Amino acid sequence: MRQVRLSEAALVSGVFRVERVSQGTVTLADGRCAVFEVKVVKALALPGLLHSSGLEVGDVVKLDEGQARAIVCFRASDRHHxxxxxxxxxxxxxxxxxxxxxxxxxxxxxxxxxxxxxxxxxxxxxxxxxxxxxxxxxxxxxxxxxxxxxxxxxxxxxxxxxxxxxxxxxxxxxxxxxxxxxxxxxxxxxxxxxxxxxxxxxxxxxxxxxxxxxxxxxxxxxxxxxxxxxxxxxxxxxxxxxxxxxxxxxxxxxxxxxxxxxxxxxxxxxxxxxxxxxxxxxxxxxxxxxxxxxxxxxxxxxxxxxxxxxxxxxxxxxxxxxxxxxFAPECEDCELKPRCSGFFVWDNTAIYRTGLKPVVRGEMGRIHV
Ligand code: SF4
Incomplete structure (x- = not known):
């Protein structure tokens, strides 16, 4: 579950849509079109996201009153929902x-x-x-x-x-x-x-x-x-x-x-x-x-x-x-990575992650397994 830290505790509970993201300020709207703003902690921005806030326009997030966090419930750009x-x-x-x-x-x-x-x-x-x-x-x-x-x-x-x-x-x-x-x-x-x-x-x-x-x-x-x-x-x-x-x-x-x-x-x-x-x-x-x-x-x-x-x-x-x-470090150059499930992020059993055989393309264009 993705979470983004807010700079101060939320004043309301509920789910909201991200309408705008600008320099750490996020504009949220609920189903009745009430609009308000929250500020996120920039230091927790996740790599690879569209905005430095860690949130994207169109995200649906959950706030809990008194908690300084927003939980991302839905993100359109995700592959799975x-x-x-x-x-x-x-x-x-x-x-x-x-x-x-x-x-x-x-x-x-x-x-x-x-x-x-x-x-x-x-x-x-x-x-x-x-x-x-x-x-x-x-x-x-x-x-x-x-x-x-x-x-x-x-x-x-x-x-x-x-x-x-x-x-x-x-x-x-x-x-x-x-x-x-x-x-x-x-x-x-x-x-x-x-x-x-x-x-x-x-x-x-x-x-x-x-x-x-x-x-x-x-x-x-x-x-x-x-x-x-x-x-x-x-x-x-x-x-x-x-x-x-x-x-x-x-x-x-x-x-x-x-x-x-x-x-x-x-x-x-x-x-x-x-x-x-x-x-x-x-x-x-x-x-x-x-x-x-x-x-x-x-x-x-x-x-x-x-x-x-x-x-x-x-x-x-x-x-x-x-x-x-x-993915494991060995997966970095693996030709199969785009089609591979990889691993669960919390898997620390070492059972799935050991004995990997990355498929890498050699200098002459041959595949070495
Ligand atoms: S096939 Fe193996 S080495 Fe390649 S990306 Fe998947 S887990 Fe990693």
Whole structure:
């Protein structure tokens, strides 16, 4: 999360759009067109930004009364955009990057709605994430309606464990009348059986609920990207998982295989959850082949590209959000860097960052791997 230090504490709370930036003075406006100015601390300017203040015109920022900081909630020039709507969840995944909290946090949905109303340059794609957004179906449907109304060209991606969508009433409330193809539902499934899946999400009965949710999404003609995270119990059954998906869920639009984000619960279960991509190259290749056999589209995410077997690199996506993306010193001259996910900025496990093989162009124009 990007923060910019203000020269004095904010006098109000809320989200605001940056209207003007001039010599450390930032003009902000809220949804009712009230306009006021704040001053930022120049010394904290971040390199590579358009203005020395660290803020850009069109940013949507959050102020908290009494706090001398502005949090950047939306920046048009970013590659990835996410609306974070709740920290509550009904699962406890072994490698969860965002450990849930039980407190009521409806203000996050309200804040997301405010951000949508303030953005003047809607992005091509926006994620809706938590926590588990479907725990609040009425709020989520209101947000989806607003997004489709205000940002008609934007692809909306909802990250959900799909469990509540297995409930007919919840599925109807959320999905009925939702235009097909406008929302892409990103649903993780960790195995083709309840034993492993329920163990990974630490919730008995979760496998059946998620499968029910996937069926309901299909019934309401929604787009689905199925996902899995490559922790050890998942890797052990990965090829069988690919076969299960091909045989039973052929209607999904894409299948994402993701390296673990090394933060949150993943650090507490590091031996099981954070695995070097070099360790599972063969399983990856066999699973990609299995998925392609069924006509499905595999996508590889969060993996340093030089660790992905060369024939699979065309499947890799630049998946780590701008604000949490980082590269190692070895990456500086690597030819693969523009197509590479790199690393999470807070990854200090050394598991992903060691054993890199930059691809560099030699003096004679040859590629040395
Ligand atoms: S050396 Fe760095 S930029 Fe190149 S592929 Fe590896 S991780 Fe990516």
């Amino acid at each position: 996410t609306l974070f709507v709740t920290n509550q969840c009904n699962s406890r995944c072994l490698m969860c990057s965002q450990p849930p909290t039980p407190q009521e946090d409806g203000w996050l949905f309200r804040e997301a709605m405010e951000i949508v109303k303030l953005v003047t340059a809607p992005p091509a794609v926006v994620g809706v994430s938590g926590g588990e957004p479907t725990l609040h179906p009425t709020r989520l449907r209101a947000l989806l309606n607003l997004l489709h109304l205000r940002w008609p060209e934007t692809q909306v991606e909802v990250l959900t464990n799909g469990r509540r969508l297995g409930d007919e009433q919840v599925a109807r409330a959320l999905l009925e009348g939702l235009p097909p193809g406008r929302t892409n539902w990103l649903v993780p499934l960790y195995a083709g059986n309840d034993e492993v899946h329920d163990f990974v999400v630490q919730s008995p009965g979760a496998f059946d609920e998620t499968i029910g949710g996937l069926m309901n999404l299909q019934q309401f003609e929604q787009a689905i990207q199925l996902r899995t995270v490559l922790i050890r119990p998942v890797i052990e059954g990965l090829v069988e998982w690919g076969r299960f998906v091909g045989r039973n869920l052929p209607f999904v639009q894409a299948v994402a295989l993701m390296a673990t984000e090394p933060i949150g619960f993943a650090l507490a279960t590091k031996d099981m959850s954070v695995v070097d991509v070099l360790e599972y190259g063969r399983e990856l290749a066999n699973t990609v082949a299995e998925l392609e056999l069924f006509g499905l589209t595999p996508v590889l995410m969060n993996m340093p590209l030089c660790k992905v077997p060369a024939p699979l690199r065309a499947h890799a996506a630049v998946s780590i959000s701008d604000w949490k993306n980082d």
